[in-house]
Amino acid sequence: MTQITIIGVGLIGGSFALGLRAAGLNVHIVGAGRSERSLERAVERGIIDTWNTSLPESVEGSDIVLLATPVGAIDRVLQEISPALAPTTIVTDAGSVKQSVIDSARQWMQHFQNFVPAHPIAGTEHSGVEAGFATLYENKRLILTPMEETSVEAVDVVSELWRATGAKLEVMEPAHHDQVFAATSHLPHMLAFSLVETLHRMDQKSPLLHHTGGGFADYTRIASSDPVMWRDVCLYNQQALLEALSEFQNGLDTLVDAIDKKDGSALEQLFATAKETRDTKVLPADSVDKMVNDDKTTEV
Amino acid sequence: MTQITIIGVGLIGGSFALGLRAAGLNVHIVGAGRSERSLERAVERGIIDTWNTSLPESVEGSDIVLLATPVGAIDRVLQEISPALAPTTIVTDAGSVKQSVIDSARQWMQHFQNFVPAHPIAGTEHSGVEAGFATLYENKRLILTPMEETSVEAVDVVSELWRATGAKLEVMEPAHHDQVFAATSHLPHMLAFSLVETLHRMDQKSPLLHHTGGGFADYTRIASSDPVMWRDVCLYNQQALLEALSEFQNGLDTLVDAIDKKDGSALEQLFATAKETRDTKVLPADSVDKMVNDDKTTEV
Numbered sequence: 193m194t195q196i197t198i199i200g201v202g203l204i205g206g207s208f209a210l211g212l213r214a215a216g217l218n219v220h221i222v223g224a225g226r227s228e229r230s231l232e233r234a235v236e237r238g239i240i241d242t243w244n245t246s247l248p249e250s251v252e253g254s255d256i257v258l259l260a261t262p263v264g265a266i267d268r269v270l271q272e273i274s275p276a277l278a279p280t281t282i283v284t285d286a287g288s289v290k291q292s293v294i295d296s297a298r299q300w301m302q303h304f305q306n307f308v309p310a311h312p313i314a315g316t317e318h319s320g321v322e323a324g325f326a327t328l329y330e331n332k333r334l335i336l337t338p339m340e341e342t343s344v345e346a347v348d349v350v351s352e353l354w355r356a357t358g359a360k361l362e363v364m365e366p367a368h369h370d371q372v373f374a375a376t377s378h379l380p381h382m383l384a385f386s387l388v389e390t391l392h393r394m395d396q397k398s399p400l401l402h403h404t405g406g407g408f409a410d411y412t413r414i415a416s417s418d419p420v421m422w423r424d425v426c427l428y429n430q431q432a433l434l435e436a437l438s439e440f441q442n443g444l445d446t447l448v449d450a451i452d453k454k455d456g457s458a459l460e461q462l463f464a465t466a467k468e469t470r471d472t473k474v475l476p477a478d479s480v481d482k483m484v485n486d487d488k489t490t491e492v
Numbered sequence: 493m494t495q496i497t498i499i500g501v502g503l504i505g506g507s508f509a510l511g512l513r514a515a516g517l518n519v520h521i522v523g524a525g526r527s528e529r530s531l532e533r534a535v536e537r538g539i540i541d542t543w544n545t546s547l548p549e550s551v552e553g554s555d556i557v558l559l560a561t562p563v564g565a566i567d568r569v570l571q572e573i574s575p576a577l578a579p580t581t582i583v584t585d586a587g588s589v590k591q592s593v594i595d596s597a598r599q600w601m602q603h604f605q606n607f608v609p610a611h612p613i614a615g616t617e618h619s620g621v622e623a624g625f626a627t628l629y630e631n632k633r634l635i636l637t638p639m640e641e642t643s644v645e646a647v648d649v650v651s652e653l654w655r656a657t658g659a660k661l662e663v664m665e666p667a668h669h670d671q672v673f674a675a676t677s678h679l680p681h682m683l684a685f686s687l688v689e690t691l692h693r694m695d696q697k698s699p700l701l702h703h704t705g706g707g708f709a710d711y712t713r714i715a716s717s718d719p720v721m722w723r724d725v726c727l728y729n730q731q732a733l734l735e736a737l738s739e740f741q742n743g744l745d746t747l748v749d750a751i752d753k754k755d756g757s758a759l760e761q762l763f764a765t766a767k768e769t770r771d772t773k774v775l776p777a778d779s780v781d782k783m784v785n786d787d788k789t790t791e792v
Contacts, residue, residue, distance in 0.1 A: 313705060313707075332705075333705060371698070372700045375690075375691055375700055376701075376704045377707070380708065380712075382744075383683050384711070385747070385766040386740065386743045386744045386747050387679065387680060387683060387740065388766040388774070389765055389769070390736075390740045390742075390743040392765060394739055395773070400671070403672045403676055404676045404773075404775075405613060405632075407714075408676055408677070409774050409775060410710075411680050411711070411714065412680075412770050412774055415766045415767060415769075415770045416771055417767070422759070423759040423763060426751045426756075427751075430754065434748065437744075437748050439690050439694055441744065441748070443690040443693065444682075444683075444686045444737075444741065447737075448741070450726075451726045451730060451734055454727055456727055459723040459726050460720060460723040462686075462689055463685050463723060465692060466685040466686075466688040466689045467685075467715060467717070467718075469689070469692040469695075469701070470688045471716055473692075473695070473701040473704075
């Protein structure tokens with residue numbers, strides 16, 4: 193039986209385990225983390241079979257280790273588990289940033305060819321052991337960013353597991369991954385967090401948050417995401433994110449300037465460009481998303 | 493039979509008509525607008541009974557006139573129809589900005605007490621005659637911003653119609669309405685438009701839009717809204733929107749500064765404040781929204 197260690201049994205790690213079980217895979221899953229209560233709860237939920245709060249002990253005898261912690265913890269975790277890894281143990285991760293994780297693996301892993309960097313493009317605004325569910329990865333993208341040194345066999349093993357959860361696999365170059373997601377995912381999260389934080393400040397001067405409704409709740413859903421995870425994305429994808437933020441700030445300055453000057457044609461042009469881009473180039477990832485989108489109304 | 497003229501038979505005006513018909517109200521609805529083809533299509537869809545491209549003629553004999561054009565057209569429409577209004581005709585609107593519309597009504601209407609300013613908090617990213625549907629306003633808020641002079645009877649008549657469409661009524665002071673919606677609705681729309689426009693610019697240097705998926709499509713849905721409507725919101729709610737944008741820019745500057753300095757604790761604090769605010773103070777408008785929200789996953 194394949195033994196898999198999952199370090200960090202929250203939304204991402206828990207859903208991975210539940211997805212494998214739902215696919216009928218015959219696996220023994222060891223959970224690892226800091227909170228005994230969470231690990232015990234993960235056993236109760238059928239996510240893991242056993243657990244160990246010692247990271248080195250948790251990887252002993254495992255064929256595969258999934259690092260499902262926030263990105264900022266991965267360096268320390270790799271340092272800690274590396275001496276305990278067997279030469280054949282495959283290590284993979286689920287971090288939203290890839291270059292920094294690869295750097296850590298290169299630094300700490302004796303058998304670096306066994307490291308398969310991966311990023312599932314799925315999640316919800318919830319986190320923790322209660323948040324995981326078996327269908328999180330169904331029809332969602334899973335991006336692999338293997339290096340030249342990476343063992344093809346290790347990539348195959350990891351790919352098979354993710355395919356079992358229902359994910360669709362893609363391969364990208366690590367630095368390109370980090371740039372693309374800085375713009376398409378990390379930037380939108382920054383805007384959502386910053387918008388809610390701004391309204392929180394404005395609300396303290398003159399209450400207005402009680403006037404927000406379903407549309408605003410929908411738009412700001414991603415601002416309910418895990419603060420530690422997003423702190424780490426900022427710290428570990430700093431350059432690409434700062435570049436995307438700078439591009440956005442320039443664009444917003446142009447918009448503010450047009451409002452200030454009451455330049456109606458500039459405003460209409462800007463909004464029309466955005467609408468056309470969104471209508472023609474931004475498409476739902478799959479039909480399931482599409483159905484949800486089509487049913488949905490948004491406040492204006 | 494009550495005769496209602498709807499000027500602008502798009503998403504907002506069309507859904508109002510369809511909502512009244514679905515509620516079984518015995519009404520004769522006259523459509524008015526510039527495009528004969530759209531008005532003919534509105535007859536085919538059962539939205540209106542007859543139509544007239546002459547605005548003054550379209551209001552003749554009507555008990556109620558709904559102005560459902562973009563905010564920027566309302567001043568001109570009121571100027572044009574005012575001489576043709578009977579002393580008892582009630583005029584109401586559906587604009588996202590209230591103070592400027594009230595100013596226009598005060599300037600042009602001989603019987604200003606018959607003007608009932610209103611704002612339905614509902615919509616989709618679609619626009620035009622095909623976009624309307626009967627249930628758009630069901631369980632959505634309808635905000636009335638009557639003035640001291642406004643006839644109580646006129647408010648009652650307009651309220652009854654909106655209640656028939658399923659809307660929940662609220663009353664606000666016009667200037668307060670414009671400030672609140674600048675922050676909670678107009679600002680988020682500016683950010684969505686600006687984000688998509690930014691990614692469009694970045695995409696031209698190095699393609700990345702094809703990597704966006706359902707989560708990004710979901711987050712940017714409001715950037716597909718009508719460019720003319722939003723141009724007008726910018727022009728007619730300029731001051732309140734500039735203030736909200738300035739507050740946001742200050743907040744974003746703080747965030748960018750923390751990323752630049754790799755200040756992990758400042759970042760975590762900012763995200764935690766946003767998360768707590770969103771989790772505790774931003775609530776879905778109603779249970780229908782809540783159900784949709786709870787079913788929904790978002791990319792991270």
